[in-house]
Amino acid sequence: MAKLLMDQLTKTYDNKVTAVENFNLTVEDEEFIVFVGPSGCGKSTTLRMIAGLEDISSGTFSIDGKKMNEVQPKDRDIAMVFQNYALYPHMTVYENMAFSLKLKGMPKAEIKDRVRNAAEILGLMDYLNRKPKALSGGQRQRVALGRAIVRDAKLFLMDEPLSNLDSKLRVQMRTEISKLHQRLKTTTIYVTHDQTEAMTMATRIVIMKDGVIQQVGTPKEVYDQPDNVFVAGFIGSPAMNFFNGRIEGNYFVMGQTKLLIPDSALPEGLDNQEVIIGLRPEHITHKPVKDESTVEVNLDVVELMGSEYMVYATLEGHSFVGRVDANLDLAAGTVFPMAFEMDKARFFNPTTEKRIR
């Protein structure tokens, strides 16, 4: 149970690389926070500062109001799961999980209780006497989780815990970790580069780029109301489509194409301004009735995904993806009227790439 405060956290490495800059975040008790961003954006560095494995260059980090900057990792009461499991190869599964408790000087019987309890939750009862090398990737990851659970720590930190697993197992473990969190309610910070994991697991997502927070919000917020082009493009799969053009009256104009924007959706003062608009694939689709935001496009690629098609096409030099119900008959190379749901469009400033509301 912990409330975290990160105030202006900054990390500059010896080689003058600033990995994290001005990181501000408050984490409430029982939250499941996900740090997400492309590789090298400073997620691990931030997590390691929280763990105490990396010195904080400036700023403060506190747990429950107590400043932690100078506190040793072992005294922070945190548990951490590493990407490559970091299981002790010379210890059995049981010993791996019991290690931290043993160091605390906990009585043997209680250790046994706790380890068995964790092993039961994680389905590891049959493997307690095995060494890590005799386990599969998924089992190893469970042991790593178990090692964190038995601690009953204030805070769980996980650095890309699933990225060494195959995709099927990854989905399965994702749900297991979510369930675990619902059960234990321990405040958790989870690092991943995979936006799907972020969207499915987080109570709040922190999106980072080049060491700077881009946006903090619930999965729904960052999906529906992205603050800038980076967030809009990073969250969601397939990614949001972007079109560069200008606003003329109530129309978005690019080249020969004009798309009508409903009054309610158009931010004020954009007339005659260059903008980027963003539309999610589900908002470029088929409508039975054509209107002023329907455009005939040549379909480059059509992928049937079962219940719907992913449609790849090009409009005025912008490639985009749309989604169309699978009831229709679509084929690549044909011309098809695509409806752009301009009421769902997001507007961005083309120079700052910030959202215009």
Next chain:
Amino acid sequence: MRTKDFAYWLFLAPVLIALTLVVVVPMLLGVYYSFTSWNGINTGEFVGFQNYIDLFKDERFLDSLWFTTKFSVISVILINFIGLSLALIVTSRIKSSSLLRTTFFMPNLIGGLILGFIWQFIFIKVFASVGEMVGMESLQGWLSTTETGFWGLVILMSWQMAGYIMVIYIAYLQGLPKELLEASEIDGASSFQRFRYIVFPLVAPAFTVSMFLTLSNTFKLYDQNLSLTGGGPYNSTEMVAMEIFKTAFMQNAFAYAQAKAVIFFVIVAIIALLQVYWNKRREVEM
């Protein structure tokens, strides 16, 4: 198939011939001589096991064997302890670690004979002067007693080999995954507990290599023995290699020395194989 066999043996031939000429033949000849009364000039007659029977009653030989064993056991422990400690120091985050590495390794580059003379000077002259200054009687007359001769040899050998063994431990320490140490830190281990429960068990494979090297080196020691104490006083710090050498070249009892050498060989081989076997088995268990 035939040509393949031919090529196989052709490529193997240089090594086989060399090995046969310089190892196998001399070895067999040596074993043969140990059953004769060879004196270096005449092969002499075949005397059966007489040499072997004699050597087990030869107190000087048995003393040197015992001395060598004591010396080896203590040196192996010390060298490995110091080597591992040095490795831990230079792999920790201190500034001058590469300078220290070089310094610790240096003694190895000096030949055993010269090293012996250097330490002879230190033990006899420097120790005496320092002893005089601080008034410690125990620093006087080093190397003049069996006791000080023994420890002199141990110190010399540890000083020389620890840096070498350090290099082996460094390799293993640097091979330890960083996350394991971090994980243990987060699990609440102090630096001592981290060493005790994580680092030490994981560098155990290095013991196999290091113990083999130190053991065979200390058991077969000759140069340092010769230059530091020369076996004195009264042959009491004479090690097996030196004892055998003297038997052969001072007393011209070549066949007898040969028998001792055979026994010595058997002992070293057994010890080396046993400890490799034990250490390997422990590694597998982990």
